[in-house]
Amino acid sequence: MRFRSSCIPTLKESPADAEVISHKLLVRAGMVRKLTSGIYTYMPLALRSLRKIETIVREEMHAAGFEEVLLPAVQPGDLWKESGRWEHYGKELLRFKDRNDRDYCLGPTHEEVITDVVRGEVRSYRQLPVRLYQIQTKFRDEIRPRFGLMRGREFIMKDGYSFDLDDAGAEASYAICKKAYHNIFSRLGLRFRAVEADSGSIGGNFSHEFHVLADAGEDTICSCTACEYAANVERAEIAFKGQAADSTQCPAMEEVATPGAHTVEEVTSFLKVDQKQVVKTIIFVADGKPVAVLVRGDREVNDVKVRALLKAEEVELAQPSVVEKVSGAPVGFAGPQGLSVPVYADAELKAGTDYVAGANKADTHVKHLDLARDCKVTAYADLRVITAADCCPRCGAPVELTRGIEVGHIFKLGTKYSEPMHCVCLDENGKEQVLIMGCYGIGISRVLASAIEQNHDENGIIFPPAIAPFVAEVINLDPADATVSSWAEKACKALEDASGEVLYDDRDERPGIKFKDADLVGCPIQVILGGKGVGKGVAETKNRLTGEKGTIALDALDEGIAAFVAHVNETWNARRP
Numbered sequence: 352m353r354f355r356s357s358c359i360p361t362l363k364e365s366p367a368d369a370e371v372i373s374h375k376l377l378v379r380a381g382m383v384r385k386l387t388s389g390i391y392t393y394m395p396l397a398l399r400s401l402r403k404i405e406t407i408v409r410e411e412m413h414a415a416g417f418e419e420v421l422l423p424a425v426q427p428g429d430l431w432k433e434s435g436r437w438e439h440y441g442k443e444l445l446r447f448k449d450r451n452d453r454d455y456c457l458g459p460t461h462e463e464v465i466t467d468v469v470r471g472e473v474r475s476y477r478q479l480p481v482r483l484y485q486i487q488t489k490f491r492d493e494i495r496p497r498f499g500l501m502r503g504r505e506f507i508m509k510d511g512y513s514f515d516l517d518d519a520g521a522e523a524s525y526a527i528c529k530k531a532y533h534n535i536f537s538r539l540g541l542r543f544r545a546v547e548a549d550s551g552s553i554g555g556n557f558s559h560e561f562h563v564l565a566d567a568g569e570d571t572i573c574s575c576t577a578c579e580y581a582a583n584v585e586r587a588e589i590a591f592k593g594q595a596a597d598s599t600q601c602p603a604m605e606e607v608a609t610p611g612a613h614t615v616e617e618v619t620s621f622l623k624v625d626q627k628q629v630v631k632t633i634i635f636v637a638d639g640k641p642v643a644v645l646v647r648g649d650r651e652v653n654d655v656k657v658r659a660l661l662k663a664e665e666v667e668l669a670q671p672s673v674v675e676k677v678s679g680a681p682v683g684f685a686g687p688q689g690l691s692v693p694v695y696a697d698a699e700l701k702a703g704t705d706y707v708a709g710a711n712k713a714d715t716h717v718k719h720l721d722l723a724r725d726c727k728v729t730a731y732a733d734l735r736v737i738t739a740a741d742c743c744p745r746c747g748a749p750v751e752l753t754r755g756i757e758v759g760h761i762f763k764l765g766t767k768y769s770e771p772m773h774c775v776c777l778d779e780n781g782k783e784q785v786l787i788m789g790c791y792g793i794g795i796s797r798v799l800a801s802a803i804e805q806n807h808d809e810n811g812i813i814f815p816p817a818i819a820p821f822v823a824e825v826i827n828l829d830p831a832d833a834t835v836s837s838w839a840e841k842a843c844k845a846l847e848d849a850s851g852e853v854l855y856d857d858r859d860e861r862p863g864i865k866f867k868d869a870d871l872v873g874c875p876i877q878v879i880l881g882g883k884g885v886g887k888g889v890a891e892t893k894n895r896l897t898g899e900k901g902t903i904a905l906d907a908l909d910e911g912i913a914a915f916v917a918h919v920n921e922t923w924n925a926r927r928p
Contacts, residue, residue, distance in 0.1 A: 352821070354856040354868075358395050361868050371567045373803040374499030376812050380871050382820075389496025389504030396872065397799065399820035401507065404798050405486055407538050407817065408509050415531040417482040417511055422464045424488065428454025430463040434768050439664050443491045457490040462768045462790060465512045469786070470774035476516050476784075479776065480524055484511030486795060500800035501569075501756065511791035514769070516778060521787035525763055528791045532561055532759050535793070540815030540923055541802060544755065546572050547582035549655045558762040561793075562755030563801040572755045573737050577748030584752070585655040587737040588744040591698045601704045601721040604688070610714045613683030615648040618716060622707060630700065630708040630720065632685040634669040634677050634692075637661045641669055641677050645687050645696040645728075648707075650735040652697075660695065660732050684709040686717060693729040696722060701731050756801040757794075764788040803873075806896075812873030813895050816923055821854040822846075823916070824874040828862045828881030838905060839880040842890055845912040846878065870895070876919050878903075878912065894919050896926075 358381070365375035366385075377383045382397035393401060409419065428446065431437035437444075437454075445457045458464065469481055489508045496504050513524035529545070536543045541563050548560035560583055562572055573587040574580070582588070612618045619626050629648025634641055635657060642661065646652050658666040671682050677692055678685035686709035687694050700706075706720040722728055739752050768774070769786045778784045799818070806813040816822050823846040827839040839855065846853045854874060856865050862881070869877055877893040884891055889902040892915050903911030 352854055354854060355858045357854075359868075359872070360394070361871055369499065371498045371501060371804065372807055373501065373567070373800040376803055376807060376871070377499055377800065380812060380873070383500065389493055389502075391500065391503060391505075393796075396820040400799055400814070400818050401795060403818045403820075404539065404795055405509075408486065408535055408793060408795070411531045411535045411538070412484050412509070412511060414534075415482070415527050416480075417484045417528075417531075420465075420468075420483050420485050421487065422458070422461050422468070422485055424458050424490075426456050426458045426461075426464055428456060430467055430772075431456065433772050434463050434466075435771055436463070443493060445490055445492045458487075459489050459491040460508075460792070461485070461487075461510055462512070462764070462788075463772070466768045466772045466774045466788070469512075469514050470769075470772060473514065473774075473776050473786070475776055476778050479514065479516050479786075480520055481514040482511070482524060483513075484509060484791070498567075498800075500796045501567075501804075503796070506797065507795040509791075509793040509795055513789040513791075514774070514786045515789075516776070516784055516786065518787060521763060521765075521789055524789050525761065528761055528789065529559060532761065532791070532793070536561060536563075536759070537927060538817055539798065539802070540817045540927060541758075541798075541805060542926070543758070544572055544574060544581050546574075546755075547586050548760065549583065549585045549659070558760060560757050561759035561761075563758050563798075563805055564753060565756050565801060565804040566754050567804045568754035568756040570755050570757055572753050573750050574753065575743035575746060575748055575750055578743060578746045580743050580745040584737055585653065587750075589699070589733045589735060589737055590742045590744040590747060591733060599704055601724065602719040604717050604719045604721070604725050606710050606712070606715055606717050608714060609684075609716045612714075612716070613681075618707065619648065622716070622718070624707055628703075628705065628707055630687065630706045630722075632678070632687050632709055634674045634685060635666050636669050636673060637663040637666045641673055641692045643677070643685070643687060643690055643692055643694045644734055645694065645700055645722075646735045647697065647699055647703075650697065650699070650738075653734060653736045656732070656734050657695070660730070660734065678709070678711045680709060680711045680713050680715075684711065684713055684715060686711050686720070687722065687726045687728070688717070688720065690727075694726060695734060696728045696731050697734040698731045699735065756797070756804060758798050758801050759791075759793045761792070762790040764790050807873075810867070811871035814873040814875060816850075816875045816920060819874055820872070821852045821874050822850040823852065823876035823878065824854040824856060824869050824872070826856045826862075826865050826869055826877060826879045828865065828879065830857050830859060832882055832885075835880050835882055835885050838885055838890065838908075841908055842878050842880060842912065845909045846876070846916070848909070849913045849916040850876065875923070876916060878915075894922060896922050 360381040362379045369375040383391045486509045515521040548558045571584040612621045626648035633644045704721045710717045766785045775783045829835040843853045879891040892901045
C-alpha cells in the first residue's frame with residue numbers, strides 16, 4: 352500500500368487529553384480518532400491490526416472446538432430481569448425503552464442472550480458440549496472513560512461460552528479454553544501472565560485473568576518467584592500460618608484522649624506506638640447492611656475478599672453518617688468493642704493482643720485492647736491486601752508485585768445463569784439437568800492498546816510482527832529519481848514475498864519526516880532506498896525493535912531481504928513468553 356494515497360494522518364503532538372502512551376501514540380500515528388468521551392473511530396492502520404488480532408483469536412478458538420456466532424447488540428431487559436442482573440449490574444448498563452415502553456439495554460456482555468439461545472436449542476445430553484463465541488462491539492457506560500482504548504465505553508470484545516452436563520465437562524471446557532488463551536497471547540507476541548482473579552459482576556466461583564505486563568497497567572499482579580502461583584492482588588491469598596493467640600496478659604482496656612487524631616499515622620505519632628499495634632475498624636455496607644472489618648494498622652482491607660466472605664453482591668465503604676450511626680463516633684474513631692453489627696477480623700489479628708483502637712467516641716482511642724476478651728468477633732478470615740513482604744501461599748517463597756493490563760478473563764460460571772433461566776437438558780437417564788456454564792472474554796481493542804504499552808520507545812510504536820498493520824515499510828527518499836523508485840518497487844516485491852505486507856512511503860516529503868513517521872507507525876521492518884545508497888549498490892535496513900541498522904546489496908536484493916526478515920523475526924521470537 353502506498354503511503355501517498357493512504358489515510359494515515361500522523362500528528363507531531365499528542366492530544367491534550369491523552370494520559371497513557373498507547374493513547375498518545377494511537378492518535379499520533381493516525382490509528383484512532385475520538386468521536387466522543389470513551390468512543391473512538393478506528394482508522395485504516397488500527398483496523399488492520401485489529402483484524403490480525405481477530406484472526407489469531409478465531410484460529411485458536413476454532414482449534415479449541417468453539418463455533419462462531421453473532422448475537423444481537425441490543426438486548427431485552429426481560430432477559431436481564433430473568434437472570435437477576437437488571438437491578439444489580441449498575442449504571443454501566445445503558446438502559447433504554449423502545450417505542451412500546453419495553454426495557455432494553457446495549458449489551459456489555461452476553462451471558463443472558465447466549466443462555467436463551469442454548470435453552471431453546473439443546474434438549475439432550477447428546478448435543479453437549481456446546482461451545483460458542485463471537486467477536487462484537489460492546490458498550491459499558493463507564494463513569495470516567497480514560498486511557499483511550501484501555502478503558503472506553505465502546506470496545507471490541509471476543510466473548511465465548513460453554514455449556515456442559517456436569518462439573519467434569521465444565522472443567523474440561525475451562526481447561527481447553529485456558530490453553531487456547533495461552534496460545535493466543537503467545538502468538539500475538541505479548542509478554543503475559545495468567546493469574547487467579549475475582550469474578551466480579553459476571554459471577555461464578557473461579558476465574559483467571561490474562562494480563563499483559565506493562566508499567567501502565569491498572570492492576571497489580573502478585574507472582575511467586577519460585578512456583579507458578581500468580582493472582583490479581585484482589586484475590587491473592589495470604590500465607591497465614593495460623594499461629595496460636597498471644598498468651599501475654601493484657602492490661603485492662605483504658606480510654607485515652609487523642610484530639611484530632613483520625614488516621615493511623617496521627618494516632619501512632621500521638622501515642623508513640625507502632626502501626627502493627629493498631630487495629631483499624633472499617634465500616635462497610637454489604638448488600639445494604641453495615642458490617643465492621645478489622646485489619647492491622649499497617650494493612651489495607653481487601654474489599655473483594657470481604658465480599659467473597661459475606662457472599663454479597665455489593666460491598667462499599669459506609670458513608671460518614673452510617674459510620675457515626677454504627678459506632679457513635681465520627682470517621683477515624685470507630686473501634687470493634689461494643690458494636691451491634693457483625694465484626695469480621697483479619698486472621699493476622701488473632702495472634703496478637705494489647706492493641707490500640709478507636710473508642711467509639713470522638714477524639715478518643717482505647718489502649719490495651721484484647722480482641723478475644725473485649726470484643727465479639729463474628730469470624731476471622733483472610734481479609735487484607737497482600738504485600739511484597741508476604742510469601743507465596745503455595746510454596747512459601749518470596750512474591751513480587753508487578754503491574755499488568757487485563758486483556759482476557761475466563762470464568763467458571765456454574766449455574767449462575769442457567770438455573771434462574773431454566774437452561775436444562777435431559778441426561779442419559781431421562782432426568783432434567785441444569786447446564787454448567789463457562790465464560791471466556793478477550794478485549795480485542797484493549798489488546799491493541801496493551802501491545803503498544805508494552806512495545807514502544809521515545810520515537811513511537813514498536814509492533815510485534817503478528818499484529819503490525821504492515822510487517823514492513825519501504826522508505827523511498829528520492830521518489831523523483833527513476834532508478835531509486837525502480838529499486839524501491841523491487842524491494843516492495845521482495846518484502847511482499849518474504850513477509851506478505853508492505854507500506855511503501857512514496858510521498859514527496861523530507862527524509863526526516865519519513866523516518867519519524869516510520870518509527871511512529873511502528874512497522875517491525877524498515878528498508879530505505881535513496882540516491883546515495885543506490886549509487887553504492889545497497890539498500891539500508893533497520894530493525895525497529897533493536898534499532899539495529901545494516902545494508903543489503905542490490906545485486907542480491909531478494910536473498911538479502913529474506914535473510915533480514917528472518918533475522919527480525921528471530922529477535923521477536925526470542926522475546927516471546
